Amino acid sequence: MFLGKLLKRWVSSYNDQEKELARVVRQITGRKPFNIKLYHLAMQHTSVAFESGAIKGFKESNERLEYLGDAVLGSVVAEYLFKRYPYKDEGFLTEIRSRIVNRESLNRLAVKIGLSQMVAFEGRKNSALSHKSIYGDAMEAFIGAIYLDRGFHFTRRFIIHKLLMRHYDIEEIIETTTNFKSLIIEWAQKNSKAVEFTVSKQGGKDGKQFKVNLLIDGDVQAEGAGYSKKKAEQDAARKTCENLTLI
Amino acid sequence: MFLGKLLKRWVSSYNDQEKELARVVRQITGRKPFNIKLYHLAMQHTSVAFESGAIKGFKESNERLEYLGDAVLGSVVAEYLFKRYPYKDEGFLTEIRSRIVNRESLNRLAVKIGLSQMVAFEGRKNSALSHKSIYGDAMEAFIGAIYLDRGFHFTRRFIIHKLLMRHYDIEEIIETTTNFKSLIIEWAQKNSKAVEFTVSKQGGKDGKQFKVNLLIDGDVQAEGAGYSKKKAEQDAARKTCENLTLI
Numbered sequence: 001m002f003l004g005k006l007l008k009r010w011v012s013s014y015n016d017q018e019k020e021l022a023r024v025v026r027q028i029t030g031r032k033p034f035n036i037k038l039y040h041l042a043m044q045h046t047s048v049a050f051e052s053g054a055i056k057g058f059k060e061s062n063e064r065l066e067y068l069g070d071a072v073l074g075s076v077v078a079e080y081l082f083k084r085y086p087y088k089d090e091g092f093l094t095e096i097r098s099r100i101v102n103r104e105s106l107n108r109l110a111v112k113i114g115l116s117q118m119v120a121f122e123g124r125k126n127s128a129l130s131h132k133s134i135y136g137d138a139m140e141a142f143i144g145a146i147y148l149d150r151g152f153h154f155t156r157r158f159i160i161h162k163l164l165m166r167h168y169d170i171e172e173i174i175e176t177t178t179n180f181k182s183l184i185i186e187w188a189q190k191n192s193k194a195v196e197f198t199v200s201k202q203g204g205k206d207g208k209q210f211k212v213n214l215l216i217d218g219d220v221q222a223e224g225a226g227y228s229k230k231k232a233e234q235d236a237a238r239k240t241c242e243n244l245t246l247i
Numbered sequence: 248m249f250l251g252k253l254l255k256r257w258v259s260s261y262n263d264q265e266k267e268l269a270r271v272v273r274q275i276t277g278r279k280p281f282n283i284k285l286y287h288l289a290m291q292h293t294s295v296a297f298e299s300g301a302i303k304g305f306k307e308s309n310e311r312l313e314y315l316g317d318a319v320l321g322s323v324v325a326e327y328l329f330k331r332y333p334y335k336d337e338g339f340l341t342e343i344r345s346r347i348v349n350r351e352s353l354n355r356l357a358v359k360i361g362l363s364q365m366v367a368f369e370g371r372k373n374s375a376l377s378h379k380s381i382y383g384d385a386m387e388a389f390i391g392a393i394y395l396d397r398g399f400h401f402t403r404r405f406i407i408h409k410l411l412m413r414h415y416d417i418e419e420i421i422e423t424t425t426n427f428k429s430l431i432i433e434w435a436q437k438n439s440k441a442v443e444f445t446v447s448k449q450g451g452k453d454g455k456q457f458k459v460n461l462l463i464d465g466d467v468q469a470e471g472a473g474y475s476k477k478k479a480e481q482d483a484a485r486k487t488c489e490n491l492t493l494i
Contacts, residue, residue, distance in 0.1 A: 058334045063337045064340070067325060067341060068325055068329050071321050071322035072325075074318050074322065075321065078314060079315060079318070079319075079394075082311060087305045089310060090311050093311070147326075152399050152400070
């Protein structure tokens with residue numbers, strides 16, 4: 001009762017911008033925010049960062065919250081996949097997790113749930129900047145804000161029920177072609193090997209057919225072909241993955 | 248009361264190996280394990296993996312738990328540093344976290360808390376394998392096991408109070424020379440730039456004095472000097488970090 005009154009008094013002290021943000025937070029998470037300032041900060045891209053009164057030279061933006069949210073999101077998705085796929089190895093789990101939390105995927109998610117409209121940044125909307133990573137960064141910062149505002153269990157439920165189960169088709173994500181290039185690079189880092197791709201041939205009528213060699217520590221492992229450099233690299237990487245029995 | 252009796256019955260069904268493991272878990276975490284099988288699995292390096300009866304071709308080892316523990320540890324350390332250093336930016340937080348949870352540091356931690364003696368792997372103790380990453384991997388898997396056995400809050404307290412506060416001197420970690428090379432590489436990845444180090448000179452009486460150029464997208468940014476290639480690279484990286492105002 002007392003808490004309810006207190007919350008009302010807080011809410012009545014919100015300015016218009018905060019009221020709108022509180023409405024959006026409630027719509028997205030299902031609950032009113034306790035501390036609206038956290039969510040406000042989560043929406044502040046570094047291009048509109050303001051200098052903190054407390055410490056000279058320290059600019060407040062959503063980057064710290066993004067760092068926190070990234071970690072929390074990563075661990076919740078890790079556990080979710082761990083439990084959902086009890087007989088899949090850690091290579092599979094790592095790969096699927098990276099597809100769920102990559103920048104592009106988080107950008108799309110921020111737009112889908114209606115968060116993108118709240119993000120404040122310098123520059124025109126729909127400019128190159130807005131497409132790059134701003135929304136995905138804000139998505140992570142928003143998760144960081146929820147975590148600080150409502151704790152681990154609420155955040156975990158939010159991520160699983162309102163993000164993963166509602167906006168991701170994980171079976172489809174799994175069926176999508178594996179990113180063999182990233183598999184090879186990961187393997188190489190683990191085993192301290194150097195990976196290199198070199199174009200061995202560019203031809204075809206329109207000059208768009210590529211052949212690419214994949215080298216490990218300077219030795220050619222496989223040749224890949226495709227209608228773009230990227231596709232030829234994927235092809236070479238897939239062959240190498242097979243040779244190394246990584247897949 | 249009933250739960251206590253049940254736990255006693257479970258414990259009395261342990262074999263000798265499990266009893267010893269339960270004793271070690273209690274010593275390290277302060278609590279008896281609920282599910283000893285999780286901790287047993289956490290100690291099984293992939294070199295001693297056994298085929299699961301349930302699924303043909305699926306080998307059980309600590310790698311899945313390692314994947315989970317890595318994520319949980321990462322998020323707890325992220326939050327700890329976030330709250331401990333309210334006026335440090337995310338570059339600082341990321342760097343300090345990576346020093347705390349890197350493989351070497353986790354290897355040492357596993358030895359310090361007495362976990363390393365419980366790890367099962369093929370090969371001689373003190374062989375190259377045992378020094379590389381086995382103990383650090385087991386350390387992460389152990390955290391994964393605690394998380395599944397006792398949940399988030401217990402694991403968070405364990406990591407903060409029994410690992411971070413007891414076995415790390417974070418102020419000292421911060422004062423240790425920054426790894427400028429990794430800072431540059433991280434920055435380059437974020438901004439889609441290519442970083443390259445090339446030796447421009449090797450000389451001195453013993454041929455051990457190096458000069459190294461740091462190139463970004465093919466352009467020389469700075470020259471570093473040192474009594475090893477590594478030190479010269481660090482020097483060049485530090486200068487570049489300064490030029491780019493990354494530090």
